[in-house]
Amino acid sequence: MLEPSLASIEFAATSSAEQPIARASAQLTAFVGRTLRGPLHQPIIVRSFADFQQHFGGLWQPSPLSYAVEHFFEQGGRQAVVVRVANGAMPVTLSLKCGRETLRLEAKAPGTREFLRASVDYDNIPSADQQTFNLVIQRVRSPGSERVEEQETFRGLSVDPQSPRFVSNVLIESDLMRVRGDVPLSRPDRTLMPGTNLPVGYVSSNPDGDDGKPVSDYDVIGSAARGAGLFALESVDDLAFVYIPPLARTVDVGVSTLLVAARFCRDKRAMLIVDPPSSWDSAAAAIRALKALDFRSDNALMFFPRISAMDRLRGRAEVFGNGGAVAGLLSRSGEAVAAALSEREPEPILRSSAKLAKDVSSSDRWLLASHGVNVLQSVRNPEREWPALRTLACGASASSDWSYLAQRRFSLFVINAIERGTRWCAGQPNGPRTWMRVTSQICNFLGELRSAGAFHAVPADQAFLVICDERINDSADGINILVQFAATHAGAYHSFMLTQRVGGATVRPVMVNRFEATLVVTRELEQEITLRITPKDDFVSMVALN
Structure with a gap:
């Protein structure tokens, strides 16, 4: 040698x-898809489902991503990074009276669930200065609520375009609102408590937002030039897995998205988690469809079948894509080094919050593994041997090692650790x-x-x-x-x-x-x-x- x-x-x-x-390996899982609220095309790390609720609004029936994040943490996931995408969503606006004119603000994040309010005062501003004002913007839990989730304070704003504190320029730095259209010549009126002349009152946002239509493959893929969609993850270090949930309850991710995402994961040295399509109702159907799909990548993995879990919004069990649960399970089962060096790979056993949507026999388990598809378990395998977890290389990889998930994760860990170090x-x-x-x-x-x-x-x-x-x-x-x-x-x-x-x-x-x-x-x-x-x-x- x-x-x-x-x-x-x-x-x-x-x-x-x-x-x-450092020998610590990446365990960060990225989710890209539709959410109830939150900034668009901006990767945000969440460390619990409560974090996700605060940033993205929690469970929402049109958002398979929200359920996937819930499954991720229920199955032992530790850290996730979420990128919100939308299709035609519009932000709410807020109108501040400026004498006979109006200063219009709009939410940075689109959607109907941005409940914002603003307050204007002239505290500590000389009476001779008729162009300067103070502005407080708050996000509240619900309309009329006094529970403030986020607040921003801007002092000494001006309606003078020549001022270094010109309101349009300063609000560019805001995470909540920005100016829409032209700024009036007069500053906003002081906001008062309703029915009094006492400060400080608030002006609430208008109910004119729009959540948009279901997202498409185009929305999820996004743009590398703009850093949108999937490519918003370009700046994220330490990615272990990337998962794109179904576009809607009954709409699977398209092959075009899988191809782009697999290439992206190859460049980022991460693994793409792919859901089995909803039409795969048996192991035989999965094998036939997998041949027709003709999607091979040593940077992608798939588990069968889908999972059945409680939909807390509908109050009954529903069938979901398994990618979120798989990411949580793999995060829980150990880091890349431990998985590759252990004598026996941990079994992919789901926690009790999720069950298998279909039963899979032992013979089918081995047959699916030979085609690069892994099988989830809800109970321990009574047999002494079980198939090693595979990637979707399906024999198309340059290395026989990379047909196996543990070895592929280990090689990516080594490369990533050396690159960072x-x-x-x-x-x-x-x-x-x-x-x-x-x-x-x-x-x-x-x-x-x-x-x-x-x-x-x-x-x-x-x-x-x-x-x-x-x-x-x-x-x-x-x-x-x-x-x-x-x-x-x-x-x-x-x-x-x-x-x-x-x-x-x-x-x-x-x-x-x-x-x-x-x-x-x-x-x-x-x-x-x-x-x-x-x-x-x-x-x-x-x-x-x-």
């Missing part, structure tokens, strides 16, 4: 990296000292994983390879790092090239010509070997030359 350069070896023997790479080097000189520090840091990290039980299919001296030296760093465009580590199957390796730049990092798979899988190149022989890098599409072929 090729070893690091001489400089890298010498440094690794005398020093350890100053910044150890070596970001410090992007601003460092691209020279031997930085290369040595990077190499030592990564070798220490991979060595710790080896000690924990990883890479056990090969001897210790063939477990991994790290190269960061002049052979792959012949330009000033970032620092290149070649990392290779042993796959589960003997003789197989995962290899990738990481480039750290000031503007961000890129990770791409590479193919390394090792002559023989078990070849170990000694330090003396390495001095006589150079590496030629030949870019080709998204891959790099590395050829050893005498």
